[in-house]
Amino acid sequence: ILQPCRRAVFGHVWQLGICFGFFQAVLTERKKQSKNCDFLSTTGKVCSGVIARLSSFVGAIAIGDLVKSTLGPKGMDKILVAHGRSAGQVEVTNDGATILKAVGVDNPAAKILVDMSRVQDDEVGDGTTSVTVLASELLREAEKLIEQKLHPQTIIAGWRAATQAARSALIAAAQDNSKDADKFREDLMNIARTTLSSKILSQHKEYFAKLAVDAVMRLKGSGELTAIQRIKKTGGCLEDSFLDEGFLLDKKPGVHQPKRIENAKILIANTPMDTDKIKVFGSSIKVDSMAKIAELEVAEKEKMKDKVITRTRLVSVVAICSKVCIDVIARSNICRPRCRNISQGGKLLPNRNFAPKW
Structure with missing residues (x-):
């Protein structure tokens, strides 16, 4: 009775072995075909393993080194020379977001840092160079840890723990001056001055810092920055800019219309x-x-x-x-x-x- 059962069991194992062998042969053939198949561009190539990791580290660190020299009060300016249709145009700036937007990047890790800088500029409006340099330095240290055979997940866990510690330290060191109007306004002025120090308005940062703080204070804590309308006009100097008490429509009145109306409703x-x-889907009238x-x-x-x-x-x-x-x-x-x-x-x-x- 046992012998037929063994034969049956060994028969199933033998059949499974044939199936696995068949699929392995199919996969091997597919790999050979994929090597001969030109699914990439003529200049494309596949990187994996150590080479891909090294490429990511090199690209991210290079982006950080590119904008590192513009950071701080003694940061240097960069001269950006345009090519292509706008060839000949020259722009001098030390703004990290502007520099990274003008640089053509092919490395995937470098593109991530450029996108991160763009998001920082859109959401906050400042700190683009700082986040780029910080990220590149973290990756520089991570490369050393990888060379010591430390697992990437362990490094990421350490970064997350450091993030929580830094957040707790910032919350503990924060000061709330919202109840004191004078101190709160002075804090906003300092923030505006710091932000404008790296912009083209740095020579007029006192004037524009006051302009920006006055506009934000009129929101009365709502934080709806979209309620602040900016209208740009060609001509004049920078200090001709002003904050209007009312609402401006950037349009011209019609012919023979009054130019000024007082006490208007x-x-x-x-x-x-x-x-x-x-507004009913599928409705009709016959x-x-x-x-x-x-x-x-x-x-x-x-x-x-x-x-x-x-x-x-x-x-x-x-x-x-x-x-x-x-x-x-x-x-x-x-x-x-x-x-x-x-x-x-x-x-x-x-x-x-x-x-x-x-």
């Missing part, structure tokens, strides 16, 4: 001044005659007219609409006495004695 609408659409279509058009016009009348009762001088406007006001002649100026999407449009253009 302004309506700002963020809703479209057009016909309401049915009609059996052209008269029904005419009734639908009349109903849409009446509803639009009611919407316009409701809004124009609230304003007697200027109405600003950021969405779509249609010509119902011109056709119905309902708002000429009330709305002297109408702005669509920030564009000031005239309203003369005849039908206005929307």
Whole structure:
């Protein structure tokens, strides 16, 4: 009884051995084909193991060494010379983000540092050189530890522990002067001065630091920096910049429109001044005659007219609409006495004695 069972078991093992041998032969053949297959570009190559790790270290450290000389109060400037279509243009700067944006990088690890610098510039606006140099120095030390046969996961665990320790030290050393208005403003001024020291505005950092702090203080702690609108105009000097108390629309008024209106009542609408659409997916209207279509058009016009009348009762001088406007006001002649100026999407449009253009 045992002998047939052994034969059966050994038979299954033998069959499995044939299967594994077959798949191994297929994989070996695929590898041979992949070597002969030109799936990379003519200049492309595959790096793995020690070579790939060394390439990553070299690329990241080179990026750090590139911008290291621009760091600090005695940092040096870099001269960036453009090539290609803008050949001949020269830019002098010591801003890390500007330098890294202008440098063409092929190394994957170097690209990661460049992207990190770009994110730092977008989110914070400063510290791009510092984070790049810090990351490159960490990788420089990591290379030494790798040479000592230390596992990369062990190095990463140590970095995470160091991050927690640094965060705890920063929280313990932090000072909160938000309750003292004078000290809080002075802290903001120092932050603005430090940031502007590496910018083109460094010669006018006191003026622009005060300008920036005044703008931020008007947010009253909300932190919504998108509420601060910046308008750029060609001409003049840097100190011609100013912070306006109101809201500016970078548009020109229409022909024969007043240049100045005092004690104006302004309506700002963020809703479209057009016909309401049915917002139900798959909905439709069926009609059996052209008269029904005419009734639908009349109903849409009446509803639009009611919407316009409701809004124009609230304003007697200027109405600003950021969405779509249609010509119902011109056709119905309902708002000429009330709305002297109408702005669509920030564009000031005239309203003369005849039908206005929307």
